[in-house]
Amino acid sequence: MLYAIVNHTLLPAEEATLRVQDLSIQRGYGVFDFFKTIQGKPVFLEDHLDRFYQSASLLQLPVSYSRQALKQLIFQLMERNQLPDSGIRITLTGGYAADGFTIATPNLIITQQPVSIDRQLQATGIHLATYPHQRQLPAAKSIDYLMAIWLQGFVQQQEAQDVLYHQDGRVTECPRSNFFIVTQDPKVVTPSHRILQGVIRKQVLQLAEEQYVVEEREVTLDDIYKAREAFVTSTTKNILPVVRFDGQVIGTGQPGQVTKDLSDRLEQLISNHIA
Amino acid sequence: MLYAIVNHTLLPAEEATLRVQDLSIQRGYGVFDFFKTIQGKPVFLEDHLDRFYQSASLLQLPVSYSRQALKQLIFQLMERNQLPDSGIRITLTGGYAADGFTIATPNLIITQQPVSIDRQLQATGIHLATYPHQRQLPAAKSIDYLMAIWLQGFVQQQEAQDVLYHQDGRVTECPRSNFFIVTQDPKVVTPSHRILQGVIRKQVLQLAEEQYVVEEREVTLDDIYKAREAFVTSTTKNILPVVRFDGQVIGTGQPGQVTKDLSDRLEQLISNHIA
Numbered sequence: 334m335l336y337a338i339v340n341h342t343l344l345p346a347e348e349a350t351l352r353v354q355d356l357s358i359q360r361g362y363g364v365f366d367f368f369k370t371i372q373g374k375p376v377f378l379e380d381h382l383d384r385f386y387q388s389a390s391l392l393q394l395p396v397s398y399s400r401q402a403l404k405q406l407i408f409q410l411m412e413r414n415q416l417p418d419s420g421i422r423i424t425l426t427g428g429y430a431a432d433g434f435t436i437a438t439p440n441l442i443i444t445q446q447p448v449s450i451d452r453q454l455q456a457t458g459i460h461l462a463t464y465p466h467q468r469q470l471p472a473a474k475s476i477d478y479l480m481a482i483w484l485q486g487f488v489q490q491q492e493a494q495d496v497l498y499h500q501d502g503r504v505t506e507c508p509r510s511n512f513f514i515v516t517q518d519p520k521v522v523t524p525s526h527r528i529l530q531g532v533i534r535k536q537v538l539q540l541a542e543e544q545y546v547v548e549e550r551e552v553t554l555d556d557i558y559k560a561r562e563a564f565v566t567s568t569t570k571n572i573l574p575v576v577r578f579d580g581q582v583i584g585t586g587q588p589g590q591v592t593k594d595l596s597d598r599l600e601q602l603i604s605n606h607i608a
Numbered sequence: 609m610l611y612a613i614v615n616h617t618l619l620p621a622e623e624a625t626l627r628v629q630d631l632s633i634q635r636g637y638g639v640f641d642f643f644k645t646i647q648g649k650p651v652f653l654e655d656h657l658d659r660f661y662q663s664a665s666l667l668q669l670p671v672s673y674s675r676q677a678l679k680q681l682i683f684q685l686m687e688r689n690q691l692p693d694s695g696i697r698i699t700l701t702g703g704y705a706a707d708g709f710t711i712a713t714p715n716l717i718i719t720q721q722p723v724s725i726d727r728q729l730q731a732t733g734i735h736l737a738t739y740p741h742q743r744q745l746p747a748a749k750s751i752d753y754l755m756a757i758w759l760q761g762f763v764q765q766q767e768a769q770d771v772l773y774h775q776d777g778r779v780t781e782c783p784r785s786n787f788f789i790v791t792q793d794p795k796v797v798t799p800s801h802r803i804l805q806g807v808i809r810k811q812v813l814q815l816a817e818e819q820y821v822v823e824e825r826e827v828t829l830d831d832i833y834k835a836r837e838a839f840v841t842s843t844t845k846n847i848l849p850v851v852r853f854d855g856q857v858i859g860t861g862q863p864g865q866v867t868k869d870l871s872d873r874l875e876q877l878i879s880n881h882i883a
């Protein structure tokens with residue numbers, strides 16, 4: 334049986350509840366972050382905690398837990414669950430608002446589930462469908478996934494595995510991952526604005542800079558169709574090649590060499606990180 | 609002590625909880641509706657139920673409750689709480705998603721609180737601050753109030769009581785109410801597109817058509833500054849005059865005659881409705 338933490342309390346995950354007055358249930362208001370553990374070691378935990386506090390600040394949610402206190406709760410949960418390869422989610426909600434509208438004392442939830450990278454998709458690459466949308470308050474990892482959940486039917490209809498948001502032809506990100514292209518030059522290029530600053534995105538940019546020209550800039554749908562390779566990055570996916578957009582093949586239709594190179598080096602970096 | 613309903617269970621409101629796996633907490637995914645009772649009589653209940661089912665359908669949430677079953681739960685709650693003048697909220701969430709992302713069996717929550725119209729604000733009118741924003745899936749009454757909650761500080765800074773959303777100068781609605789202007793002619797004008805179809809909005813349009821020229825059309829910020837009167841409509845406010853936008857006075861700076869006329873007739877209509 335898995336355990337979870339609600340505020341300071343460790344309890345069976347099935348008993349982890351919030352009262353329905355919480356602003357997450359009433360108004361969809363909260364933030365979270367999500368990191369993985371491999372062989373019982375948290376991966377890029379400091380980056381995720383940095384972003385967690387930043388998201389909370391952007392949403393004006395006071396965090397009463399010091400970084401050290403938060404880590405202690407996380408390690409307490411890991412100790413209890415004994416789940417070596419996992420995803421750990423830290424959620425902070427708007428709290429129990431008496432008027433159903435005003436931010437109150439936030440509720441903290443920490444949950445853990447088994448997570449593993451999908452190696453099959455890494456080998457074949459995925460298809461993305463594009464959709465015009467801009468995430469609200471994009472620099473914060475809020476719980477607002479209204480469009481992402483709503484678009485799941487669309488993604489299936491398009492025989493895609495995920496959706497890539499764009500606005501007026503300028504692409505930003507997927508609901509749960511950052512997006513990169515490799516140009517014909519080749520340069521490694523990724524959108525710079527109105528996105529979530531992904532933890533894996535940051536690592537991939539650093540790796541890419543060692544061997545390629547890297548640009549953080551506006552990326553258009555047209556850029557994608559001219560690209561040699563494309564991929565997405567996220568905590569649960571690491572690097573996942575993208576081989577088709579809206580039914581149109583990109584590059585050779587196979588995962589590209591630069592993508593594979595970066596993917597191998599990212600896996601190595603993560604292995605070193607947890608060693 | 610007030611009671612609430614979670615799925616089929618009537619229980620003390622303080623014990624009304626959802627497990628943290630619910631998609632409302634995980635992904636801000638759910639819909640709701642909210643109606644008032646006066647002297648123990650639901651006001652425009654059928655309209656609210658129509659919209660509740662429509663919102664659920666728009667968000668692809670299956671409702672396992674027939675209209676009759678839903679009403680029985682509502683009346684059961686009213687019977688228990690004995691709260692004559694109240695607001696009743698019916699919320700339907702995305703349910704307990706095993707993967708934290710896919711719509712599951714929705715959870716139904718029904719809560720009731722004391723509610724009364726603020727007569728002071730009706731007498732003085734309110735100030736609105738404008739802000740560029742478009743609600744996501746605006747035809748659905750989703751729980752997505754991320755921007756509305758986030759903007760509360762902005763509203764206070766602007767010494768306003770609420771925010772009016774616009775995009776590229778075309779106004780739509782306030783987070784929890786519909787918006788009208790009265791032109792110099794006078795015509796009663798309200799935005800037509802990318803808004804929530806308010807229950808009070810519909811009643812006010814019908815009342816207005818009896819005595820004025822009515823237009824549902826694009827309304828710009830410029831239209832507002834030229835307007836003679838302005839007001840908002842909602843279940844908790846009925847008609848509330850707006851006398852200032854972004855610090856600029858509209859009309860005389862006092863609640864206008866057409867607004868007062870419509871407000872009086874709306875109150876009469878509601879009195880008749882519950883009689």
